[in-house]
Amino acid sequence: MSGSTFGSVRPPRRPPVAPALSRSELDRDYLSRLGGVPALLDDPSTRLLVLHEGRALGTAEGALALVDPSQLEVDPDAAVFLGRARAASADLDQGAAVLALVVSEKEAARLGEQGTWLDLRRVGALLTPRDAGLFAQALALANWHSTAAFSSATGEPTTVTQAGWVRVDPSTGRESYPRTDPAVIVAILDADDRILLGSNVAWPERRFSLLAGFVEPGESLESAIVREMFEESGLVVEDPEYRGSQPWPFPASLMLGFEARVAAGQPTEPQPDGTELRELRWFTREELAAEVAAGRVLLPGPASIARAIIEDWFGAAIEEPR
Structure with a gap:
């Protein structure tokens, strides 16, 4: 006897809530992280989600603007692999990789002339499931990188591996991972x-x-x-x-x-x-x-x-x- 007040009948389970930022349609494809960013940039279908000061580059219609890497000078150590598209869309091939990249003030000003900068708090509920998941993931990883540039053990600059998902202390080999x-x-x-x-x-x-x-x-x-x-x-x-x-x-x-x-x-x-x-x-x-x-x-x-x-x-x- 279980001791439940409901006896042998389980009470009906309510469906969970579906918050706007819990949505996602991306294959995170962790195995592609092992190949590194340069290999992903060599693929002409790869696109960039561009961030600046916590905002993402968007289109005039309010969607994420996914940028061809050829439009920017991309430091492979500054880009983070987010995943691959599960389905084709107007701006992304099926299976195409998406990387996040934080850009400088100068690059942000230039790119902003082609679109607008989106605030996740304001637009999260208006984005498609794919874009909501991409934006939340990219921002979380960018925030981690901004605080993990130096080893907490030795104070030395860390190096980036696994397409932006691991930072390594060069003296000790100690690895650090994105924090949640x-x-x-x-x-x-x-x-x-x-x-x-x-x-x-x-x-x-x-x-x-x-x-x-x-x-x-x-x-x-x-x-x-x-x-x-x-x-x-x-x-x-x-x-x-x-x-x-x-x-x-x-x-x-x-x-x-x-x-x-x-x-x-x-x-x-x-x-x-x-x-x-x-x-x-x-x-x-x-x-x-x-x-x-x-x-x-x-x-x-x-x-x-x-x-x-x-x-x-x-x-x-x-x-x-x-």
Whole structure:
């Protein structure tokens, strides 16, 4: 006997949320990393995703602009192999490689005359699945390279191998790999199915979102949820239910989304920590819709997993005033 309160009948499983940046249509093809960037640049079908100051070169229509490498002087050690196209499209052959490249101010100015520079937070939900996945991956890798140029052990400049996926300390041979920092983000619900949203001190006062925090070393996701939610709100939660995940390359997070309930018999009056959060509020669905429509509450952007989880709880897309 399992001890489950549902006996032998498993409760229906809700489908996970589908955040905008969790989408991808790229074959990462790790074996091609071993051949290095020069071999990939020799292939005339290869294209570049160009980055500058955290933004990607885009077309006038708002898609990613994939550039022929012949238009740029490409340092093989500065380019990172992202993967290969699973299907052909107007701008990319099936099986063609895509590399990410961070360019200088001068090159950015020249390329910007041919298109526009895209911000992932603003356009992530508008991009195709292929472009959303490419942009998130490229930005995360570029952020890692910007902080990994020197060995943490010896301070010496590291060398790049495996098409941008490994950096090596030349003195010790120690390898370092792209970093991903897991963080939990949680919709806290009460017995009346209200949702708790908080306003961070770094945001405009009307901005509200879910509570979130990083997973600490040696900590499970479930333990991180209980700890972080108590630290930020003073509430004790239980029964965390996984709802989905999303990369958030600002600079290197993986957001793991959950719902959790206030534990039975525990207080439900939230207490902002005063350091990160200025305000915490419970909302019914009707209250949240009315506050958003009146412009008194601003929700997280459509590219975020926070918005996806809030709208999953709400049961529909939440319309905002224009």
